[in-house]
Amino acid sequence: LKQAKSDVIIRAVSSPKTLLRAKEMQIADETFGYDEVEKWVEGSDLILLCTPISVILSTLEKLSQCTPTHPILVSDIGSTKAEICKAGAKLQKPFRFVGSHPMAGSEKHSLEFNDPSIFENAYWFVCPPAGMKKSEYAALSEIIEFVGATQIVFPPEHHDQTVAWVSHMPQMASTSLAANIPHRLLDQGYQHFAGRAFRDMTRIAASSWAMWKDIADTNRAEILRAMDEYIAGLKATRDAIEKIPHDEELHQIFLAGNDGRASLFAPGKNASNSFFQLTVQLKDEPGTILAILKPLAAAKLNIRDIELMKVRENIAGTLLLAFKTEEQAHQARDILRAENFEVMER
Ligand SMILES: NC(=O)c1ccc[n+]([C@@H]2O[C@H](COP(=O)([O-])OP(=O)(O)OC[C@H]3O[C@@H](n4cnc5c(N)ncnc54)[C@H](O)[C@@H]3O)[C@@H](O)[C@H]2O)c1
Ligand SMILES: O=C(O)C(=O)C[C@]1(C(=O)O)C=C[C@@H](O)C=C1
Numbered sequence: 001l002k003q004a005k006s007d008v009i010i011r012a013v014s015s016p017k018t019l020l021r022a023k024e025m026q027i028a029d030e031t032f033g034y035d036e037v038e039k040w041v042e043g044s045d046l047i048l049l050c051t052p053i054s055v056i057l058s059t060l061e062k063l064s065q066c067t068p069t070h071p072i073l074v075s076d077i078g079s080t081k082a083e084i085c086k087a088g089a090k091l092q093k094p095f096r097f098v099g100s101h102p103m104a105g106s107e108k109h110s111l112e113f114n115d116p117s118i119f120e121n122a123y124w125f126v127c128p129p130a131g132m133k134k135s136e137y138a139a140l141s142e143i144i145e146f147v148g149a150t151q152i153v154f155p156p157e158h159h160d161q162t163v164a165w166v167s168h169m170p171q172m173a174s175t176s177l178a179a180n181i182p183h184r185l186l187d188q189g190y191q192h193f194a195g196r197a198f199r200d201m202t203r204i205a206a207s208s209w210a211m212w213k214d215i216a217d218t219n220r221a222e223i224l225r226a227m228d229e230y231i232a233g234l235k236a237t238r239d240a241i242e243k244i245p246h247d248e249e250l251h252q253i254f255l256a257g258n259d260g261r262a263s264l265f266a267p268g269k270n271a272s273n274s275f276f277q278l279t280v281q282l283k284d285e286p287g288t289i290l291a292i293l294k295p296l297a298a299a300k301l302n303i304r305d306i307e308l309m310k311v312r313e314n315i316a317g318t319l320l321l322a323f324k325t326e327e328q329a330h331q332a333r334d335i336l337r338a339e340n341f342e343v344m345e346r
Helices: 016-024 037-041 053-063 082-088 134-146 156-179 196-206 209-218 220-242 248-263 288-298 326-338
Strands: 011-013 030-032 046-049 072-076 095-097 099-102 123-127 150-153 276-281 305-309 318-323 343-345
Touching: 011 016, 016 030, 037 053, 046 053, 046 134, 053 072, 053 082, 053 209, 072 082, 072 134, 082 099, 082 156, 082 209, 099 134, 099 156, 123 134, 123 156, 134 150, 156 196, 156 209, 156 220, 209 220, 220 248, 276 326, 288 318, 288 326, 318 326, 326 343
Parallel strands: 011 030, 046 072, 072 095, 072 099, 123 150
Antiparallel strands: 099 123, 276 318, 276 343, 305 318
16 A cells, blocks of 8 residues: 555554564554554544454444544454444544455464455455445545455445355354364374365364454354354255265255355356466475466466465475466466476366
8 A cells, every 4th residue: 555655654553563563564654552542543534443343342432532633434344244333333523434344364363474465356345334425435445446355335234144154154164173173083193184175174263263252242143043054054964965875865965065166156246257277286396386476477477366275284286376367377378388387277
């Protein structure tokens, strides 16, 4: 943001350790401690609250005690919206509040894991109160656009119902899976035999309790509903397996699963831009990723997404590359094949 808009002043509010690091990384112009509320409120145009939800709620309470001298747009990135928007609506002028939530993140935290491309092509929910004009939250929309995300305007309750299914329940499923590896496996060290499926499904089990306890607390009913639906589906799959060799029921569940997964990538309502993907087998030697990226950069091919797909730790694995157009993907495929890489289209 600083590079694109030199007149923007970024004020960071955090712990002394994080503020020091933010200064070193040149991502903050001014720094403030948590308790210096009056100081960081006065003179700000936009305040974006990025703490755990309970702290967003208590900060909104603190803001309501402040009397800044000019208009301030307040927003947040909390993963649930109904309760936060209700609290935000209580802020008086010159504050105005609009809730928001980027659908992108990571199980990792701290500045060291910052990823400037994390919001690229992600959806970013915005929940304005009834009657608020677009122009009143333009500063937030500008940030969303700047980081390459797509703004989706949604009512807060509708947001919470939706993300309960597509984000919160999957977190609970992942956590439950990782929390329940039976001792008969752990005691023998057999968890190390886990393939990519188990590793993919449990990546977010490494997520922070500080973040998720507040999500569970502020979207309890919807998470319970989504989990009940998921558990019923899991039970139906279990029961279908019991009926083998009369396995038509399981077959139908697999077909429905194929369709559900494919629906994530299908064009249609709310579909994000589709991508053309390649997989490249990595060679087990130093600099292999650079050897792939360098000729693509030289050909000015813009990689829209990149993922290191490892089957196990400590092996070379596969690199997944995504391009915006089929033509770019084909050009990349030909360049890499000429460099003797094994490339497949997905
Ligand atoms: N991680 C994700 O995938 C993700 C995605 C979208 C939205 N969110 C939301 O973003 C918010 C932050 O999550 P995160 O993953 O960035 O967590 P994080 O742990 O990386 O960052 C939380 C920040 O809040 C600060 N903080 C913690 N307690 C505080 C307190 N008492 N007073 C002031 N500051 C405090 C921490 O110092 C840290 O800088 C949450 O509300 C979460 O729901 C997270
Ligand atoms: O680490 C991840 O990929 C996440 O799960 C991030 C994720 C999600 O995609 O569900 C989790 C919670 C947030 O509110 C938004 C994003």
